[in-house]
Amino acid sequence: MSQETQPQSDAVDVSIPSVARMYDYYLGGKDNYAVDREACEELNKVVPSTKVLAINNRRFLQRVVRWLAQEQGIRQFIDHGSGLPTQDNVHQVAQRVDPQARVVYVDNDPIVLAHGRALLEENDHTAVIQADMRDTEGIFGSPEVERLIDFKEPVAALFVSVLHCIPDKDDPAALVKRVAERLVPGSFLVACQLVSEDKATRDFVTEFMDKSTHGNWGRVRQAHELEGFLDGLEILEPGLVEVSTWRPDSDLGPKQLTMEWIEYGGVARKP
Numbered sequence: 505m506s507q508e509t510q511p512q513s514d515a516v517d518v519s520i521p522s523v524a525r526m527y528d529y530y531l532g533g534k535d536n537y538a539v540d541r542e543a544c545e546e547l548n549k550v551v552p553s554t555k556v557l558a559i560n561n562r563r564f565l566q567r568v569v570r571w572l573a574q575e576q577g578i579r580q581f582i583d584h585g586s587g588l589p590t591q592d593n594v595h596q597v598a599q600r601v602d603p604q605a606r607v608v609y610v611d612n613d614p615i616v617l618a619h620g621r622a623l624l625e626e627n628d629h630t631a632v633i634q635a636d637m638r639d640t641e642g643i644f645g646s647p648e649v650e651r652l653i654d655f656k657e658p659v660a661a662l663f664v665s666v667l668h669c670i671p672d673k674d675d676p677a678a679l680v681k682r683v684a685e686r687l688v689p690g691s692f693l694v695a696c697q698l699v700s701e702d703k704a705t706r707d708f709v710t711e712f713m714d715k716s717t718h719g720n721w722g723r724v725r726q727a728h729e730l731e732g733f734l735d736g737l738e739i740l741e742p743g744l745v746e747v748s749t750w751r752p753d754s755d756l757g758p759k760q761l762t763m764e765w766i767e768y769g770g771v772a773r774k775p
Contacts, residue, residue: 521716523669524587524613530558535588535619543716550708551764558665561696561767564747565664566592568694568771571751572660573601578692580659581607582649584637584683585666588616589623594662595630604629606652610643612636637666638674640682658690665767667697667733671722677733684737689774693737696747696769699727705764727768737772744770 521543525536529544547554572578579602583594586609598605609620609632620632631648643649653659661683670676676697684693700706706724713721731744742750746766 520718520720522613522615523713523717523720524611524616527558527665528588528590530555531562531590533588533590535615546716547709547712550712551705553764557698557765557767560748561665562590564696564750564767564769565594565662565694566597567751567753568662568664569594569597569660570601572692572694572771573598573605576692578658578660579605580653580657581605581662582643582653582659582683583607583609583662583664584643585663585669586611586616586620586632588613589619593623595624595627599629606630608633608649608652610635610637637663638670638679640679640686644686655686656688658692659687660692660694661687663693663695663697664769665696665698667695667722667730668724669720669722674722676722677735680733681736684774687774691774693734693772693774694769695730695733695772696767697730698724698765699730699768700724700765701726702764709765724765730768734772738775739770739772742770744768 518537519539521540525540526544529536529540544554569581579598581594581598586594594609595605595607598607607630611617611632612634614634617632617634624630624632629652631652633643633646633648635643635646637643663680667676670679680693680695698709709724710721727744746768750770
């Protein structure tokens with residue numbers, strides 16, 4: 505079977521670091537294991553800003569969802585590579601604007617499925633599915649997506665801090681394009697990923713994460729590569745930027761102070 509059509513396993517492998525659990529650790533969560541924490545500490549030796557980067561990325565996600573719901577009237581969200589539930593998840597931000605907002609979380613980590621379902625047991629407008637985010641056909645055809653998402657209306661498709669998990673051979677640009685093609689005009693694509701203009705940093709992190717996760721990783725890229733992922737879409741102001749500077753809540757908001765690598769991205773609209 506191809507990677508896109510393999511059935512997902514329910515087993516949690518605690519011997520291999522998980523990107524979702526490492527992110528949880530950086531955000532101060534408790535749903536991680538020693539192997540995840542050890543990988544984070546090794547990563548910190550070369551890219552010490554990673555915890556701040558993770559926190560700023562989470563705040564970017566919250567601002568984006570609030571802006572899409574409040575200012576653009578979006579009521580449907582598909583969160584690709586959603587990671588473990590934490591504070592102020594997509595559905596919580598969107599449903600504060602409109603309790604009828606609908607959210608589908610997609611992740612291939614079985615621990616995300618378990619925790620997500622526990623969180624959402626009594627929320628009829630939100631679902632979590634275990635799937636490879638590259639399997640667009642399978643995701644869009646899943647019963648939960650068909651139940652919650654009306655593709656005749658605008659949708660926000662989120663790819664927040666996940667495209668660097670997709671190797672070049674699987675073509676992350678083609679993934680974004682496949683999703684965009686299935687959405688009606690007026691829909692939104694949110695994309696950001698880890699980038700660095702320093703080759704040594706790119707090479708170290710890419711090799712370290714690829715080895716640590718046993719191949720569940722793609723590549724730290726350069727900023728101009730993400731721009732190519734959004735060809736044909738209207739990139740909205742303030743453009744593609746380091747995410748702590750995307751429509752900050754105030755001038756006093758936290759900024760990314762060290763730049764050995766950054767989370768880079770923004771919001772695009774399908775014309």
